[in-house]
Ligand SMILES: Nc1ncnc2c1ncn2[C@@H]1O[C@H](COP(=O)(O)OP(=O)(O)OP(=O)(O)O)[C@@H](O)[C@H]1O
């Protein structure tokens with residue numbers, strides 16, 4: 291009797307624990323081994339790119355939060371009955387998805403300030419003429435506007451996967467559109483969209499390396515600087531690649547964990 | 557006395573389909589109206605116009621003195637009118653209890669305790685007090701439909717609309733839902749029911765309406781309409797159903 295109960299509780303633990311965490315641990319172990327057992331050059335590289343790690347994480351984190359909000363607003367706009375709102379949001383999504391992310395980032399950092407300055411000269415507004423782009427702010431703006439277009443499609447598919455009867459039942463009880471979305475539609479849609487939202491996060495994390503071309507000192511840019519100064523390309527890029535890998539593998543496991551949690555609650 | 561539902565020359569198009577062709581109907585307080593008719597005749601559309609789930613193109617509908625025009629009025633009418641759907645449309649992510657309390661808390665501004673007390677009373681009334689912590693997916697169709705009725709009643713509606721409430725149910729579950737509806741009718745609830753349950757019509761309906769092609773063809777008390785129909789189209793339809 292005791293044997294069977296202990297066995298079944300053990301089984302439960304095994305199914306709840308996700309074996310792929312070992313891969314995350316293995317990559318972290320490899321990183322630590324390199325840093326502590328081969329300090330020259332790996333520890334030097336790590337120390338050099340350290341602040342770039344923080345920049346990559348915070349740019350990704352802030353952009354992703356904004357993407358979650360803007361993406362939802364765009365999705366609701368695309369589902370709107372008003373053809374003007376629908377039209378504008380559709381054009382936004384189609385235009386943004388048709389331009390490479392790198393080109394968009396370059397536009398926001400190099401071209402957008404010039405636009406503001408020209409408008410300032412034309413309208414005689416000194417504050418606009420003096421406008422200088424802040425690289426980090428422009429990188430976040432660019433990533434947010436670019437990724438919200440993709441995210442809005444994820445939300446839209448999720449919302450549309452919920453049957454029309456759900457909205458009708460909520461509205462017939464007297465709920466407003468916003469209440470029905472908040473309490474009835476979105477809580478159901480989130481189960482559907484969690485995996486693709488997680489994928490968007492991981493893609494955004496990787497694409498954040500593009501901001502290195504617009505003067506942001508992220509991990510990738512710090513790697514290029516180290517390589518330029520010390521010429522150790524293999525060691526430098528192995529180190530940078532491992533750092534990205536730890537983050538993306540970790541994020542993948544967190545998404546998998548959240549998915550299972552939602553399934554269990556259901 | 558003012559009718560509680562006043563429908564006047566209502567027209568509705570879906571693209572090229574003329575789904576309602578000038579429907580007029582007055583429903584008195586406490587009346588039970590049954591609507592029958594062939595598929596596609598506009599029964600659901602008429603019902604859905606009464607709480608404005610469907611916009612109509614022309615005509616006028618006034619519910620309990622409130623004309624269905626502004627967004628504010630539409631919401632006011634919706635809180636007075638409960639609706640029960642063929643597919644139940646319970647919220648699958650919420651327990652039975654939460655299904656019944658959600659709108660009470662949001663719209664009637666009742667406390668959690670108050671709305672739960674009302675929900676439990678209603679579950680008692682529809683005969684499933686023991687299922688409050690179940691999720692809809694764990695209930696039979698008949699039980700789900702009874703929860704849906706309780707959910708609508710929790711808002712204290714003055715009018716209940718039923719769109720084929722038993723046609724998605726296995727035969728052995730139909731009666732338990734009809735019993736709940738019969739009780740409601742006895743208590744004096746104003747009801748508009750789309751259904752082909754002739755037994756329910758004879759037991760509870762004050763008037764039966766036959767719709768065809770987006771129009772009301774005939775309207776009469778049940779005995780009269782079922783046993784001595786005046787219109788040829790009514791006779792034709794009844795011969796197929798009965
Ligand atoms: N959302 C819609 N879009 C397009 N056409 C619709 C829509 N809803 C209903 N119709 C059409 O309007 C007409 C009336 O439909 P309605 O659903 O009111 O019929 P019904 O009498 O309820 O039929 P049933 O007994 O099959 O439920 C039908 O021709 C139907 O095809």
Ligand SMILES: [Mg+2]
Pocket residue numbers: 599600601719
């Ligand atoms: Mg119908």
